[in-house]
Amino acid sequence: MDLGQHERPQVPARARNLSPIVPRASIAGRALVAVVAIMTFLASITTGTVLLVSASAAEWQSDVASEITIQVRPAAGRDLDRDSTAAADATRGQPGILDVRPFTKDESAKLLEPWLGSGLSLDELPVPRVIVARVQPGSTLDLTGLRSRVTQVAPTASVDDHRAWIERMRSMTGATVFAGIGILALVIVATIISVSFATRGAMAANRPIVEVLHFVGAGDRYIANRFLRHFLRLGLEGGVIGGGMAMLAFGFSESIAGWFSGTPVGDQFAALLGTFSLRPSGYLALAAQTVLIAAITAWASRRTLFATLDDID
Amino acid sequence: MVRFENVGLRYGLGPEILRDLSFVIPAHSFQFLTGPSGAGKTSLLRLLFLSLRPTRGLVNLFGHDVSLLGKDEIASLRKRIGIVLQDFRLLDHMTTYENVALPFRVLGREESTYRREVIDLLKWVGLGERMDALPPILSGGEKQRAAIARAVISRPHLLLADEPTGNVDPTLGRRLLRLFIELNKSGTAVIIATHDIALMDQYEARRFVLHEGRLHIYE
Numbered sequence: 001m002d003l004g005q006h007e008r009p010q011v012p013a014r015a016r017n018l019s020p021i022v023p024r025a026s027i028a029g030r031a032l033v034a035v036v037a038i039m040t041f042l043a044s045i046t047t048g049t050v051l052l053v054s055a056s057a058a059e060w061q062s063d064v065a066s067e068i069t070i071q072v073r074p075a076a077g078r079d080l081d082r083d084s085t086a087a088a089d090a091t092r093g094q095p096g097i098l099d100v101r102p103f104t105k106d107e108s109a110k111l112l113e114p115w116l117g118s119g120l121s122l123d124e125l126p127v128p129r130v131i132v133a134r135v136q137p138g139s140t141l142d143l144t145g146l147r148s149r150v151t152q153v154a155p156t157a158s159v160d161d162h163r164a165w166i167e168r169m170r171s172m173t174g175a176t177v178f179a180g181i182g183i184l185a186l187v188i189v190a191t192i193i194s195v196s197f198a199t200r201g202a203m204a205a206n207r208p209i210v211e212v213l214h215f216v217g218a219g220d221r222y223i224a225n226r227f228l229r230h231f232l233r234l235g236l237e238g239g240v241i242g243g244g245m246a247m248l249a250f251g252f253s254e255s256i257a258g259w260f261s262g263t264p265v266g267d268q269f270a271a272l273l274g275t276f277s278l279r280p281s282g283y284l285a286l287a288a289q290t291v292l293i294a295a296i297t298a299w300a301s302r303r304t305l306f307a308t309l310d311d312i313d
Numbered sequence: 314m315v316r317f318e319n320v321g322l323r324y325g326l327g328p329e330i331l332r333d334l335s336f337v338i339p340a341h342s343f344q345f346l347t348g349p350s351g352a353g354k355t356s357l358l359r360l361l362f363l364s365l366r367p368t369r370g371l372v373n374l375f376g377h378d379v380s381l382l383g384k385d386e387i388a389s390l391r392k393r394i395g396i397v398l399q400d401f402r403l404l405d406h407m408t409t410y411e412n413v414a415l416p417f418r419v420l421g422r423e424e425s426t427y428r429r430e431v432i433d434l435l436k437w438v439g440l441g442e443r444m445d446a447l448p449p450i451l452s453g454g455e456k457q458r459a460a461i462a463r464a465v466i467s468r469p470h471l472l473l474a475d476e477p478t479g480n481v482d483p484t485l486g487r488r489l490l491r492l493f494i495e496l497n498k499s500g501t502a503v504i505i506a507t508h509d510i511a512l513m514d515q516y517e518a519r520r521f522v523l524h525e526g527r528l529h530i531y532e
Contacts, residue, residue: 217394
């Protein structure tokens, strides 16, 4: 295009660092990073705890499910020692039983020590004898057959495969996981709402930019992408901070559990959650969750961006 | 290129501010749009720029019935239209150079492919020394020239200008008119909305006069 008769001096063209179309400072990012960080931290703590409880419960269940307990109660006219030995022998003969271990008098006294104190003489108390049998993993034990064989030789014996306890454990674990998923859902909804508000605020602050971009022919997708990269970065920043803090918390949890060991609370936690340390797969799950929350931030922002662009045009 | 048939426009439930507009703007044509304040010049420009939809009638732009266009198609058509608004609409965080180069950035072009063109145009409109200045420190006239440069840089098929010489002295006004004429000679259809009779007298062109919502055309 010839713009006129004037000689156009040749000025050396130089490379320029172009300003971003949407300036970073125009988006109130600090508050959003803090919100996303807090949400990610809460979500990660919830997920980590659910993983810990599930792992511990699975361990207890597999331990308990691989054992059966036979209890031989004392009764008038019966020789407890002889009944115990007969019940143990009957159990040994059952297919699928790997190992049978009758608890001796002293071992039974040890089991009762926390409640009755040391130096206990079982002769004076009608304390039942316990026989623990290990079941071959993967085998189906004929429990009815075992019961009848044991009660034939020791009528006061009862066989417990811990099924009721395992059922209770299963429902407790299920409730914990369900509550965890509920909390996660709430955290995600709160994140989406916060991000939508932040996006709307940013769009309102940058409305003149959006209008000018429309004037020069930019489509909604082009404009949304200019904003989206800011929100994706903010989401990742918040996610990494919150997720990182949660991972650190789980990383130090073993030491924290150590500080509390010996206290009633510490002992209860140790009994419930073992060493309170997350497995590598748990950390991977937390990292994946951090990325998921950053992605949710970007998605919520994108959704709001397009809705707001519709209003502006 | 542009065809209006019995177009009417009203805002909300208010009175019709543009009535029964019927005209054709051929490619490569040049026209002034004039009329008293409040006659609807800016509204007509906004209809032409597709930022308003008519209340009734048919608007056909570049062969497309605009009532049938989606948002993406409108954005695509706008790339063929340059617009200069009275309030300039420059982005304050970008330098004059970046503001003028914005249409190329939106098109996804590399900076090295348009740098020379932008610098040449800025020099032509007298902003060679203000390339790196931010709009808040530019005078009204400088902002207006930057807005004009941004509108013409991508050599649009249709240029719409709302009072483009309102903030500049007569000498610069003539120079800017010359820019529009050169752009028109290179193939762009130009519509300049103005009150400035002296400006219109400088160039023989079709005149659209809006009065009480109706359009009168003087060839």
